[in-house]
Amino acid sequence: MNSTRFLPGFCAEAGGCAARQATVPVRPEIKPMPHKYITENRSVGWMGLHRGHKARPLEWLVEKGIFLVSLSAIVVIFLIFIFVAREALPIVAGKMNSAALRPARPVSDLGKMTPSEIAEYLHLTQSEYANLAKNPQTLRELMLVRVEEQQDAPKDPDAAINTTQWRYLLRPYQWTGYDKPEYIWQPVSNVPKYNLIPLFIGSLKATLVALLFSVPLALGAAIYVSQLAPPKLKEWLKPAIELLAGIPSVVLGFFALIVLASLLQGLFGYQSRLNAFVAGIALGLAVVPVVFSIAEDALTSVPRSYTQAALALGSSKWQAAWQIVLPAAVPGVFAAVVLGFGRAIGETMVVLMASGNASIVSWSVLDSTRTMTATIAAELAETVFGGHHYRMLFLIGALLFAVTFLSNFVADVVIHRLKRRLEGQA
């Protein structure tokens, strides 16, 4: 009760206070601090800038600048999304047409067509059309070129198909000359075939091999280094394993291509020298440091008191690690595997060099295989800027971005939860 006397504002609001104030010895009234000096009410604006004082004008500018620069990460993520998706958008929206054979209209139709029809028929933008429309003779000639083009076009019935439509991207189709519907990625041919399924399967195969190889190794090492190894050894082991992350992926690809491929073929005696198995093993070497360091972090972040309690109750170090620490850190281990998956599916140079790059649909890891990333790397340089092949590769890139974004997001949320839980219980 006594403390209320020092808060005149509080007393004035609370009704019963006034009566009591009369009985209490009168104290000099304390004026409330002018609002502009109260630090809590200043500078914690919508930008989240937290300052303990009033800034000078120049500092105010610099601090706003710091905030703006720090937005760069967000800006960059948005830009990546926008500019990769922008190039792929025409395919998603069904605006591209890859058909070589398209119905041509006789030149005499020119008079009957509306300007927008002509522009669309001749693949002109609005401004190009406006330029050309001044001279009807040019338009006439362009129409003629289209008619001649159609006469020279391949007579294959498939040539009239727009292969960039979704059903040709995802569903099998019986092309002329094939005896059953098939999934085919064959972008450079008379009829460009853009079925994405072989690439999805290729990426998944290489990624699965990589995870099967690297996750047990990396988790074993993480448990050993964080829980079981003598402290002195631990100091050396962690940086040594993380040195693996310092080997450029092109060097891992080179190693797989020159050394590993022949070695594994000699050991197991399979047919094609370069396949998803070789690529997966090399990819695993790139994934090991990712899974190891995140899992090791998660295991180390489990409070020491857990282990100490288990040891005090008579368990061995291994029992404490396996039955107490690991279950507590399971979300972190899960996040490590998810991030390892993202790393494996996004890795380019290793699979480009060691997977054989044949786009066939097969679930056998011993067949030559082609992944999404390797397809982009191998084919983009030869595409026509703005053409359907170019846009198709950007579509694959956008899909890759979406997949890794999702796996990162999941891992991020899981790790965040784990941290909060461990901090709450520690």
Added chain:
Amino acid sequence: MSEAASTPGFRTQRFDVGSRFFTGLTGLATFLILALLAVILANIVWHGGESFSLRFIFSNADKDMFDPEKAGVLPMIIGTTARVLLMTIFVLPVGVVTAIYLTEYAHATSIFTRIIRGAVNNLAGVPSIVFGLFGLGFFINFIGGQMDSLLAPGNPEPHWGKPALLWASLTLAVMTLPVVIVATEESLKAIPPGLREASLALGATKLQTIITIVFPNALPGILTGAILAISRAAGEVAPILFTGAAYYMAGLPHSLADQFMDLGYHVFILSTQSPNIEKTTPILYATVLVLLLLTFALNIVAILVRSRMRKQMRLMH
């Protein structure tokens, strides 16, 4: 606990076959990883050393770059160094300032901080080939195209709107941004809060404290971030495939708008495009060795600078 175990007569553990077995198994996994690492490095050093010579490093790439007698890697070394240095110039200020905002100014719980952190984490996981596509779509086609139409309208030959050293460096800078941010943040967090409080108590403003107290103390950590970014970027090939690396160039790049030859890309070319793989394997190994040495050399220089700074800091305190 380890102290207890090592004290004579104070045994906390029974002899337990299962525990011994599994401890051995996880130790084996650790050993296997290290063995693989050692095999890779030994293989490269062993074979690379055979055809590794000063002439190989300091001679220009001949027109016939697959000829073991004449091939050299000087232009690739220069190209890789140039793109990595440019990248560092772009990425360091932005990354450091972002980290300063995140640790010194932002509230851990504010929505902006969380979004920025999420973006940084996601940026770290985007595949490198997607950065290549981004560089092509954004830097070359969009920015480069705009620059061309502004600076030289009507010129059909693109000057900026094509793969170039500048665009490759910027693409790599975007890719390594999270590396620098995370490393700088860690070093900022390691600075004792008492230092900041003392400075503020003496009347320095927040910004003065950051510039004169926090930043100098964090410099070693910031350099670590730069090292990590450099070693990540030096070996990356996928992002520069379409943004600047050249298959073959007669001379060195003269301006930011020129393409360049790159060590990592050259490793890729030698291992996949060689007309006679038997004959070119020695120079391939030597090139890989140079690439590894270069990344390690950059690392060592930075580590030396860092340890010297640490010593100076210790004298200061």
